[in-house]
Amino acid sequence: MNRSIQQHALPLTLLTLVLGWYFLPVLFLDHTLFFRDVMKFGLPGKWFQLQMYAEGALPYWNPAIFSGVPFLSLLHPNAAYPLNALLFVGDFPYGYNLFVVVHHGVLVFSVYALMRFWGLSATAATASALVAALGGYFLSLVSLGNQLVSTVWTPLLLLCVQKYFMRPHAGGPHAGGPHCGWLAAAVALVVLQVLGGSPESCVMSMLLVYFASVFLTPGRATQWKRPTRVLAGVSLTAIALSAFQLLPTYRVIQRSIRNWDLGTEFNTKWSLQPEALRHLFATRNFDTFMTTTVVEEVVYLPSLYMGLVPALALFAAAILIRNRAAIFWTGVFAVGVFFALGGNNPVYTFLLSFNPLLQKFRYPEKFFFFSAFAMTFLTGHFVEYLFQSRSRHFLSPFLLLSFLFGALLAGFAVYANGERLGLAASVFAAVLGLAVLAFTGKIRPEWAKTMLVLVVFIDLWMAHSKLVPFIDSRLITQPPEVTRLLPSSPGPYRVFTGGLDREHFRPKSLFPKAPNFLLSHILEKEIANPNLGTVFGLEYADGLMAIELENAWLWTQLFNKSPLDRKKRMLARSNVRYWITGEDTPRHRGNSKGLESGPIREFEDALPRAFLVPSMQQGPKIKLLNTYFAEDFDPRRAVLLDTPVAFQPSERFDGTVQSIEYSPNHVTVRTRQEGNGFLVLLDSYFPGWSVQVDGKPATLLRANHFFRAVSLKSGKHLLHFKYVPEGLVWGQAVSFLAIVLGLTLVLVTAFRRLPVHRWDALKRG
Template identity: 25%
Template sequence: MIGIALGAVQLLPMAELGGLSSRHGGLSWEFATHWRYWPPNLLALAVPYPFGDVSDGTYRGRDIFWESHGYLGLCTVPFALVALWSDRRRAVWVLGALALLGLLFALGPATPVYRVAFAVLPGIKSFRIPQRFLFVACGALAALAGLGLTRAERWWSARASAGTSRITALHLAAAVVALTALDLGLTQPRQNPLSDAGAWLAPPAALRSLASEPVGRLYSMESSAVHQRAFRLAHGWSDLAPYRVARELIQPNANLFWSLPSPDGYAGLITREMEITWGAMSPTHDGIARGNYRAERDQLVPQGGFVRFLAMNHVTHVLAPSPVQSQRLEPMPSGSWARLYRVRDPLPLAYFVGRAVAAPTDRAAAEWIFSEAFSPRREVLLHAAPSASLPPAPEPGGPTLVEARVARPSNSEFIATIDAPSAGWLVLAESWYPGWTATVDGREASIVRANINQKAVAIPAGTHRVAFVFRPRSLARGAMVSGLALACLVASAAFAWRRRSLSDRA
């Protein structure tokens, strides 16, 4: 319990994020087990690469190699079996049960065990890729192997001749440990290839073109397809050259190397709103951005309001692996094979609009955003906003977008100054999240989720200072619990030390 309390500063914010993700309420059985363990891979726990190695492109298995790879060394499983066979202590049986349960869970739909657990155990429906339970099995087997080796060493010592028996037994045990370390050292490092840091961190050519441009956000199209192509050309990752070539597309997350903002990213747990807009690591949901352009043989063809959607998310530039057919994208020199485009008339990071439209559902909002009737320079879509809080809609031809002046003192704070021609809404093209608070001229204001995954605050006519600050209650509560747990731990240690000192003096 103390350990859980100490981790509350991380666990409570994580629980909050989980409740805001598509995993809240549980995943479907089909989605949770879409990536499943290939049962023959059980052999790979004790034999290195029996079905080939993904790092050199020879893997022949029917699952994702890096999710199912659990090689423990040639000696580990045999000595784990020695412990189970010869040691009757409770700890051994507990470890054996954990190993068996971890393997049965990892097998997923291959046995009825995981199906029952999925239906009965609280929280299981929030997880996908059941073979990740291999970490339980592998940890238990490694601990059992240590106990088995100790048991074997004692058995050998008891039966060998006096004098040299203990030294011989210890030497044999040390040899097994050294052999296992050598085994793992020779077979596993290839799964984590290393590249020259200078070459890998060198700025892509497109950054030179962007150096003289005001850059809001950069969107990388077809980054997943380009990565998969590099994987095929590299035969896994035995040759890193294709990956260095692919870096010119500045795929999601790689942009962080050069502090270049991007609207999306590669993450395991995101909010439902982020998943709806930009997609997720999902076999079923690409997000409305990816779902509104199609890849043809030699070009990318945007559909509907795709580029307008990028523009309203403060995307100013686009990188693509092939030509993009859109009059709203202006070609730029990229200095590499990647195609670089400037988005015409992108919306600013923060801006005023006079009209608000209530969005009954996210699906309805997505349809409206990509319809020709939607004008992000005149209106904003609001979710779950009380109708009484909506300023009156202006007459046709009324005020349009007014850009706000934005300062960003830190990653958790935005300050926008706006000259509003009428009552309306300040829209901030940043991801919505409940931990944000807002003030208008120092007075607390309500933040409304807008345009599916943005923020909006109602403001009256005139000049105003609007401050957005990220202060999640979950973090504050978690820090309080962790602080109390740490204080209790320190107090307990001090009390024990004091008591022991008094006992020694007596």
């Protein structure tokens, strides 16, 4: 067997076993991921994508929430991401589980490869990879969807860029020819990060790669111009290749509240609390996390604990180790914590007031990205350095300071009841004992490093084995019991879930009230809350989006602030016929299937999805909103328009909508009418929709502020609505041009490198 393969076989096998054992329930035991954003965004979004792909269409438009919203343009669902092909493996939700596990594996093995490239031993690289596999920050990302997808490519991107900058030189350790291919790979990885759907992670990733390229490339610490030029080129090329996604996203953001000045309080909502920094040294107890935690107590990142060995590595690097890598990663850790504190950091608040880019980072805790990677990489350097012969001058003061650190930790373990500091103290004692044995020559350094890696594994496994919760996949595959009370085909009507009065009303971003977090997740499914209910074929007038669009946000604000009778009227006039109250469940009601009380109520005056009206009214936006939801307005008699329309009403009007058919990104409506009037379609009005009437382009009108209308003359009509995201055509053109230019450059470069005699032969032949 090749020596290189032998060298890597054991570490890679061990890492594979660790990942396989951790995710065993979702890979082989018919369980699924379900925690937090997985239920609200992950599973519903991937289910919708899978259905669209199966029909041979791209998911431009999602009709199931907020009466219809853009989908691909929102970016965070990563609808154009190539690795979505994993969704087709097995049945759903197995494909989703595999999607998550594969990405976590990319992170782990990339960290191992990067540490080996930096010259660390296989043992030290394994230690860093274990921190990436079981560290609290990275496991927390499993439940945060697009952040995981964009973040995991960072180590591999850093590896490719480092390989490019460490160009071969005579006798150098990385000799072997030019590495322009690594630059092309870097571009591809940035494209994957962009399509992964987390722009904040992309920005942080490029910043990390840039500064690492400046400070960690041997002999180039002061040569910042070349990394600047190269990485600017990589970024611009990746942006051009991703233009088919980014231009539609840019146009959507212009129509969202993200484009507004939302103030400091909004932009620092999820800031890291200073007291949470204690979790760098001792994790919370997650053994009963789902059964003892109430909904309101869950933080953005459930765990910051990266392990005690990484904490000791940070401690040693900050105090004692003085090489370039240790100094750099210590600084990166400090930067991450500085920005993650967000609103709890006065300097951050000051910077936020005039920094437009920083204002886009709505969740400052995301900046712990830097700190987590810093601790991951420092672990390998620490393991390597601790047992080297030249580090003996470092060990004596390290041991002395470590004794003091351990004493403080043990005292804190007694003081902070409920924290897992007893485990942390035990791990600390094991690390200290190994250092003493190695220092006194009682154990070989290679064995000491191996045992330290085992300590890293045991520490993180015991701390985080229950951090990512799993549940029986029937939570997703079996419809909620409450849906059995709905008609077999509830469409084309929408539903609403949850209480309407002030006592029971809760924003959809929160999980339902329950004694603990596990039951609240189960109740989320059982009352068919959005967005999870879309998996079972339900459509909603409300919902959840990561990018709040102006119309959806406005509808939600009006709804939340309205009295009970107005809320019911808003629902009925948004095509909501069925109200899943959540007051009790079907199993509590025996065989009763009445819709007048209990788990489901029916709005008998709910407007149909599409209908014809004989007249119109015009006015400004605020007046239209007040009028449409007013009790004395009859939406079947007139449509409210905010733009002038040439319309001649008829003395007599009668008409009916004969059929309405939905297909991906399209709606087809057939009508018959006597007299001039308007078709009103209670689907969201949004730029990008167009309509043809009897095969000819027609004007699509904004009806009742939120919906669509088309002016029709007497007779039978066939209306065909089509959605193409704004900016998509131009974005596709830019991406295509970037591909053509890239291929041309590759071919030209290849021909220029041909030997002269072969070049002459090609010209002759």
